[in-house]
Amino acid sequence: MNGSNDFPVLGFDIGGTKIAICLADRHGRILGSQRIDGGTGEDYPVALRQMTETGDALLKQAGVAATDLRAVGISAPGPMDMASGILQKSPNMHWEGAPIRDDLQKYYQVEACLENDANAGMLAEWFFGVARGCSDAIYLTMSTGIGGGVIVNRTLLQGTTGVGAEMGHVVLDINGPLCGCGQRGCFEAFCGGRSISQRMQEILAEEPDHPIMRMAEVDGDFKKLNYQVLRVAVREGIPLAREMWEEVCLRTAQALGGFMMIFNPQMIIMGTLAHYSGDMFMTPVRKHLAKFSWPQLHEPCQLKTPALGHQIGELAAVSPAFYKFYRKGGWEPEPANP
Ligand SMILES: [Zn+2]
Structure with a gap:
């Protein structure tokens, strides 16, 4: 079979500021992709129409008949009701109860499969990326927030209600910083990008002359304080930055150690923060x-960064659909390189 007809799947990666739509084949090759700006900031019916129009255009460009489409995958920020396929309103999801799974299923007349973005990212790295061939692996987004996905014995851990695995909201210290979820001391409250920025802003609020505030990247603007700035400040040897970084690394190790004790994974993949920081993060965490x-448990566990780079959103979008076929026995990922 040629590429375009080889198990085509449409994927919708729903985000707060953009929606990425992609058409991929069974090998995870992207046959076409396009972004819609605005994301869930648009009203749901408007966004849905843009999504299906874009999906139709991608099918047409790739020469795939709508009747040849095998499935639709959807990756979206949680929380969501997995039984009904409805996205719930949250800080990252402005739509009010959007029945996206059933709407796309009805439109394309194929099965639509929904997962939260961290689970979908785990599936993408497992099928097409760095975790190919693993039986047990964990993926942590390590971005603005911390989402988590877990593969246990070649199965995605979903839990009884499909909310698993919210690894960013495991409490590491009951007296720790307040988390966006309402709990105190969550892994995300210590190590999520948004929390790190907030903590820097709080600490430096009374210190406009602090060396960090005078850095070129900040130029006296509190809004520019974020973990990229923190990283630069650590490299420059600023003591406050080094102290904060040390805590981020220590708390990450605390969370990872706990996950290793439970899941005994071959690999833990860490996204954005680890990807951009490299050894200055991985070495102290280890x-x-x-x-x-x-x-x-920790010696055989590899700490990795994602292999899919900018394609992770697109491949995360199609992966819930491939997972459905994988479970039913209708599709297999390619074996890992020896
Ligand atoms: Zn939390």
């Missing part, structure tokens, strides 16, 4: 792991 997990 060093601290011995405080939180046994050698039998």
Whole structure:
């Protein structure tokens, strides 16, 4: 079969500021993709029409007849009701109860499969990226917030209501910083990008002359304080930055150690923060792991960054559909490179 007819799947990656739509084949090759700006900031009916128009255009461009389409995948920020396929309103989701799964299923007349973005990212890295061939792996988005996805014995961990695995909201310290979810001391409240920015803003609010505030990247503007700035400040050797970074690394190791003790994974993949920080993050995290997990569990576990780069959103969008076929026995990922 040629590429365009080889198990085509349409994917919709729903985000707060943009929606990415892509058409991919069974090998995870992207046959076409396009973005719609505005994301869930648009009214749902308007966005839905733009999404299906864009999906139709991608099918047409790739020469795929709508009747040849095998499935639709959807990756969206949680929370969502998995039984009904309805997205729930949240800080990252402005639509009010959008029945996106059934609407896309009805429109395309194929099965539509929905997952939260972290689970979908886990599936994408497992099928097409760095975790190919793993039986047990964990993916942590490590972005503005911390989403988590877990593969246990070649199965995506979804839990009884499909809300699993909210690894960013495991409490590490009941007296820790307040989290956006309402709990105190969540992993995300210590190590999520949004929380790191807020903490820097709080600490530096009374110190406009602090060396961090005078950095070129900040130029006295509190709104520019974020973890990229923190990283630069650490490299420049600013003591406050080093202290804050040390806590981020220690708390990450605490969370990872706990996950290793439970899941004994071959691999933990960490997104944005780890991807951009490299060794200055991974080395101290590895060093601290011995405080939180046994050698039998952390020594064989590889810490990795995602392999899919900018394509992760697109491939995360199609992956819930491939997973459905994988479970039913109608599709297999390609084996890992030896
Ligand atoms: Zn939380």
